[in-house]
Amino acid sequence: MKKSIIAFVTLILLASCNKNESKTNLHIAGNIKGLKKGTLYIQRVVDTTLVAIDTVNIDGSSSFESNLELKSPEMLYLFLDRGVSNSLDNNIPFFAEPGNITIETSLDRYLMDAKITGSKNHEIYEEYKKINSRFTDENLSLIEKKFTAIKNQNTKAVDSLNAKQDSNIKRKYLFATNFALNNRDFEIAPYIALSEIYDINVKYLDTIHKSMSPKVAKSMYGKKLTEYITKVKNQK
Incomplete structure (x- = not known):
C-alpha cells in the first residue's frame, strides 16, 4: 500500500513538471562579455510601456538563460540594469519566435555588439x-x-x-x-x-x-x- 501511494505521488509530480515545461516554447541563452554582476530584464511592450516578463540575476558568470511562453512571435527587449541610467543603449530589441534564440554581446558595447541568432523574423x-x-x-x-x-x-x-x-x-x-x-x-x-x-x-x-x-x-x-x-x- 505504501509503495502504491509513493508511486501515485511520483506520477502526480512528474505530470506537474511536464505540464509546467510544456508552457515554455522559447529558450533564450546568451553571454555578455565583461559582465560579472548585474540584472537582466526581458521585456515586452504592454500598452506602449515596457514591462518585464522575466528577470535574470548575473553574479560571477556572464552567461544567462531564460525560458518563456510565447503565444505569437513578437518584439522583445533585453534590458541591462547598470544601476546608472535607463539609456536606450542598455536595451537590445530582438524579434522573438518559438525555439532557441542566442544573444551574445559585450558590456562595453552592449547594443552595438549585439548578435542575435535563432530567429528568422x-x-x-x-x-x-x-x-x-x-x-x-x-x-x-x-x-x-x-x-x-x-x-x-x-x-x-x-x-x-x-x-x-x-x-x-x-x-x-x-x-x-x-x-x-x-x-x-x-x-x-x-x-x-x-x-x-x-x-x-x-x-x-x-x-x-x-x-x-x-x-x-x-x-x-x-x-x-x-x-x-x-x-x-x-x-x-
Missing part, C-alpha cells in the same frame, strides 16, 4: 534596419545642411533641402511597404507596418494586410494591423 528585421538606416543617415545630413542654410538666411537652399527631405521620407515609406510585402509570410511584415509606416495612406496598409499569409494574419501583429486599419477607416 529577427534575421529579416536586421536586413530591414540595415537598409532603412540609409534613409535615417540621409535625413540627418539634410537637417544639418538646412540648419546651416537657415543660419545663413539662404531661403532658396532651405526650400531645396525641404523638398529633398520630403523625397527621402517618401522613398523610406515606399521601401518599408515593399519590404513588408516581400516578407508577407513572416510576422515581421505587420510589425513594420505598425511601427514604421502607421501614418502612411491606409490603402498601402490595406495592401500589406491583404497580402499576409493566414498564419501571419492570425499572429499578434497581424491581428493588431487588422484592428488598426479598421479603426483608421472608421475615423473617415
Whole structure:
C-alpha cells in the first residue's frame, strides 16, 4: 500500500513538471562579455510601456538563460540594469519566435555588439534596419545642411533641402511597404507596418494586410494591423 501511494505521488509530480515545461516554447541563452554582476530584464511592450516578463540575476558568470511562453512571435527587449541610467543603449530589441534564440554581446558595447541568432523574423528585421538606416543617415545630413542654410538666411537652399527631405521620407515609406510585402509570410511584415509606416495612406496598409499569409494574419501583429486599419477607416 505504501509503495502504491509513493508511486501515485511520483506520477502526480512528474505530470506537474511536464505540464509546467510544456508552457515554455522559447529558450533564450546568451553571454555578455565583461559582465560579472548585474540584472537582466526581458521585456515586452504592454500598452506602449515596457514591462518585464522575466528577470535574470548575473553574479560571477556572464552567461544567462531564460525560458518563456510565447503565444505569437513578437518584439522583445533585453534590458541591462547598470544601476546608472535607463539609456536606450542598455536595451537590445530582438524579434522573438518559438525555439532557441542566442544573444551574445559585450558590456562595453552592449547594443552595438549585439548578435542575435535563432530567429528568422529577427534575421529579416536586421536586413530591414540595415537598409532603412540609409534613409535615417540621409535625413540627418539634410537637417544639418538646412540648419546651416537657415543660419545663413539662404531661403532658396532651405526650400531645396525641404523638398529633398520630403523625397527621402517618401522613398523610406515606399521601401518599408515593399519590404513588408516581400516578407508577407513572416510576422515581421505587420510589425513594420505598425511601427514604421502607421501614418502612411491606409490603402498601402490595406495592401500589406491583404497580402499576409493566414498564419501571419492570425499572429499578434497581424491581428493588431487588422484592428488598426479598421479603426483608421472608421475615423473617415
